[in-house]
Amino acid sequence: MDDQRERGRELTAQEHFESIRLLADGLSGNNPTPTVTRWKDTVPAPTQPTVGDAVPFAQHGRPPMSLKATDHAALVVVYTWGSLPVGGAISLVLWQLSSVSPMQLAFAGLGAAGVVIAIGAAARMIGRAFRDGASALPDHTVNQYTGTVYVQHTELHTNTRGFGRTNNQITDGQQ
Incomplete structure (x- = not known):
């Protein structure tokens, strides 16, 4: 006891x-x-602290809340501070653009679009080169049979030119 x-x-x-x-x-x-x-x-629980006669009060700092609410509040603070550099950069760009003529602004916008288009085209070409390189490698096929086996091999060759002009050619594997 x-x-x-x-x-x-x-x-x-x-x-x-x-x-x-x-x-x-x-x-x-x-x-x-x-x-x-x-x-x-x-016996009811005491309303006052068991040691001393001080009345409880809220401590300094963040108010008492659940762990989930505390984590969410910390994320809000972090994201707020993280958005300051982005907002400052946008403000500087807009401040600089206020003294630019409309023609220079149009050239800058077209130049940025041209860079994005060039990066997209380069990415497509690199992807196509990887696909072509992978398709040029020989297939590694190991077949083990017992008894009489008849094998029929069919290949499909596809060529696309221009906008939607596709040519499909089915062969029996012997050219």
Whole structure:
């Protein structure tokens, strides 16, 4: 019953006797039905701290909230600080563009679009080169048969030229 004393209250003689009786009933082998061995503390919990007489108050810093809410608040702060350089860069660009003539602005916009188009075309060419290089490699096929086997090999060759002009050619594998 030491756990009750640590909480700040001594057991009465009747409560002490009842707890010993419940333990003895539960541990004896004479009882065919199990005995309930729980005890409910009927004394209400103190509203004040058990040590000292200070009234609780909110601590400095972030207000008390759940871990999920704290993590979300931290992410909002991080994203807010992270958006400052982007906003500053956009502000500088717009400030510089305020003294530019409309013709220079049009050339700058077309130049940026041209760079994007050139990067896209280069990416397509590189992708096509990888596909062509992979298709030029010989297939590694290992077949193991027992008995008489008839093998029919069919290949499909596709050529596309211009806009949607496709030529499909089916061969039997011998050219």
